Amino acid sequence: MSPIKIKLAKDIEMLEIKMRRLMENMFGPWSASTPAAAHSYHPAADIYETPESLVIRMELAGLNKADISLTLHRQELAVCGRRRFPSSEPVQRFYHLEIEYGNFERRFQLPKAVEEARVEAEYNNGLLIIRLPWRQAGPSQRISVKEEE
Template sequence: MVEHAGRTPVHFGDEWWGSFADPFRVLATKVADFFAPPAEASKDDDMYEICIELPGVAEDDISVALDHGTLLVSGEKKVERHEEGKSFIFSEISYGKFQRSFRLPGDADGERISAAFSNGVLKVSIAKKETKSTRKEIPIHK
């Protein structure tokens, strides 16, 4: 048995092969598997940051856009299997097109966004708008 965090253990035995006999079970598993790359968002006093794991995706196959306050990240992880005569018993590797969208907070500055891609991780940095003090001292008259 091979265990991965957050995944169902894969049994290499009769129980595993039995799934081939139950097409609805296999179909349910495939419907639940869609290519939505994992992401995390963080913030500090000056900036928001969104990191998306995209291992195996080429930088040229990634698009980052801002549309009405929503950050859109889309792209494609292309299948590069050219192995004649080989059939796969199972595959947990996701291929195909993907899209993630993130509604930005009101204090995010849509004019100051940058993106960098390194080691299979896309990092999008969004500056926060500079806040001007609205405080005004009111003199007290005698």
């Protein structure tokens, strides 16, 4: 292998390490050793914040709504499912196969507390959009201080 290719490979590896650290700082720890890595399919996700909520948008083309499961526990959202291979006829030979099939699991650490009862999920045209409204702080309460007698 030429020195240029080795240097490029090292640069790409360093970029990957830096990106992993950046993502961990923003969204919490993740690595290839998490249970999600045992699944065969890793759907893409966009995560953004609005003044009212956190929004997670996932690309899940080819799934049925019944194949998607959402679980919210404390400040972690788990999105699980399965994309099934669509062909019912026997396949003799593949010439090109890029679409991923199988089970998937994505876990997202939420940066703030959310109103669990108001979480909404919508699946349309292959996109799953999850809206997690921020938990509002309750009204301030004045506390009186008693004097010792």
